[in-house]
Amino acid sequence: MTRPLRVGIVGSGPAGIYAADLLTKDETLAASGTPLSIDILDKLPAPYGLVRYGVAPDHPRIKQIQGALHKILDKPEVRFLGNVNYGVDLKLDDLRRHYDAVIFATGSDRDRPLDIPGADLPGCHGAADFVFWYDSHPDVPHNWHVDGTSVAVIGAGNVAVDVARILAKHADDLLTTDITDNVHRDLLNKQITDVHVFARRGIAQGKFTPMELRELDKQPGVEVIVYPEEFDLDEASLAAIEDSNQIKTNVKVLQNWAIRDPRGAERRLHLHFLHRPVEVLGTERVTGLRTEVMELDGTGNARGTGEFVDHDVQAVYRAIGYLGSPLADLPFDAERGVVPNDGGRVLDIEDTPMRGVYATGWIKRGPVGLIGHTKGDALETVGNLVADHEALPRATDPAPESFTRLLHERGVPFTTWEGWKRIEAHEESLGVPHGRKRVKVLARDEMTQIARTEG
Template sequence: MGIVGAGPAGIYAADLLTKDDTLTASGTPLSIDIMDKLPSPYGLVRYGVAPDHPRIKQIQGALHKVLDKPQIRFLGNVEYGVDLKLEDLRRHYDTVIFATGSDRDRPLDIPGVDLPGSHGAADFVFWYDSHPDVPQQWQVDGTSVAVLGAGNVAVDVARILAKNADDLLETDITDNVHEGLRSKRITDVHVFARRGIAQAKFTPMELRELDKQPGVEVIVYPEDFDLDDASMAAIEGSNHVKTNVKVLQNWAIRDPRGEPRRLHLHFLHRPVEILGTDRVTGLRTERMELTGDGGVRGTGEFIDHDVQAVYRAIGYLGSPVADLPFDEDRGVIPNDGGRVLDLDEQPIPGVYATGWIKRGPVGLIGHTKGDALETIGNLVADRDSFPPAADPDPESFVRLLRERGVPFTTWEGWQRLESHEEELGREHGRKRVKVLSRADMTRICRGEDG
């Protein structure tokens, strides 16, 4: 079996496959290849989680145990759609699971969105997480900046923008990220949410962390506290929502602390225009009001905010996957319970999807476990209908990569890179420091001289 994508979704799917009795008892040895376009595994955990979230990054330990299983082979630096086509995978695997995730920003259709100083959150996150395929430099402009969105990515971006760069030196950030953040002059970060406090999507843990940064004061505005019937129902029905609302209420009524940097949380503000001619000079929002049923509507009152940069964190989208239909509006592969559908909405035999490319970027990393359970359940139910691979020999697939000149990496190579990064970390008194460039990552994984 082949899995495209070595993030949590793909790894959880592989883990479930190794535990299914009907597959392991078939008499045929179970063999799973997990391939990824990056030289390293772990996807979102390595390149989508803020560096100052070590507790979330600890999930790598559980993912490591899965990839260490003898039935599973990791093949990194292999890009589907460039190095391989679907027909290649179908030739070598009875089934193929796509777990390619969501890697681009959802568009925001307002005037000024393309001005210099208007940034997608994905680009910024990939930069501060030292993704090897993005530019290494980022100019953090302005003294006052806006972050649009009310999810975990928005508060991550806001926290990194407000934080003292030196407070990140205990993490795995690279020197270029530290220098880029150290040069910033930001005193005020404004987070704008279109809906009310009871509709915010961030988790209580993410919210509380905003207030634990030395030198940063979180400011919440009492006039943004409007609770309608739907809001009260949400509070009564969810401890998550109840905790968020309580935390925000406490922040709104406390006395100012006078910290040198401020992080402002604004609710019921809809961005309508990014202001400026040659670059961002402000943000215009419309004051919203709750409608009683969980929705909001505009009031016609517009407010201009003096900001010099805007970071859009309104959601991610998956990217089109070669040789498969794609739902551009939702950013997913069309599927029914993980069974990939063709243009006539019929299942494509032996082709499946899991994770965010299946259902969209909803939920936390752990939610992909349940998602994988559905996909693998349907895969197992379909097992007797799999079209057999013409060339299932595991070594045959590796020969194909070599013939095409693909400098692929392996699980053993990743462990070599991991040890190298840990050694770099020890030199700086840290647990790890990431290797920045794809070329260096690949060279170290492959044991090649620099």
């Protein structure tokens, strides 16, 4: 009998799990009679990646994606192994010894830097750091002092909108979610009355979805303010509105907000368009943000007018994009924050495919698109892996128990799918007294202990 094709996937977010799902459904492998054995590895004790640690806690509809991912991880051909840190516990040679092919799906976990004066001042934060904190990521500090009464968010995508909403929202309005006590406490202590979001281009160039945009206006005690004088629609903008229902909806929502009467709410969320940040002001810490007023040039791009405005803010959150992190033994494009690849086939420094090594998701193409876009991305990578499968270098020690024996020998306290179910049950039990679906376990050691405790 043909032994199973052994595939190791590094990263258990949507990209990695969708890749596993596509492999189990592949008709070419099925027709060839090739059985599959897939291990999904993650450096965290829990699966789901971005869905668990990158989606705002008040987005239950997006978090429902976990249900679909759960079904994939439940498949008999798939094994989850958490708390396994590639590059620390294992190197590429280890994976090649145990797997015929390896897919890296490690995502983008770092903030793109803001290259303007003052960006390194205390009080200037990256969105990823803030998101990981309010999502109770086990590897970030558990405390966050939310500075000031007026804060700035730089960016025009869904992450910027999420960060702005969490900063403006009253902490008690999050008590129906899975946030931990430390997050609620620190948000409860904030004194913010005004959140200013700055986008470099116009209202038709925003990258947020209509759902994310509308949610800004559904928060008790928060008024969304937009400024008609900052609206501009050039020829490219008008064409984009005609071509895209999403853009058309966003523009209509923003225009309606601009003409309505003020509500006089206690907290305000200001949306500023055509403002390019040029300097974070302050000496010892953030005291303001200077922006240049922009104008559209007819192509949908923006150019400076030479007019500058200073905004009184005490903190700045940059949400201008994420970058992937370098991976041991693999080439890395530091500018784009991705692993160089051709259709998911990882390329070495001579642009030659590394046999049996693949990438998918944001580490493959950069942090663009929504969670659903990773399906199409995984389809390309898996298609190329399947096309290569007969010529793949064969693992010398492919038995699944050999890999877990290696982890035991190296003292890696790995978690399993059954262990994750124990964490899940424990989190649900924590939520019961408060009428909540779950409350996250915060500490890595506690998660690992729960997962590895039988009975």
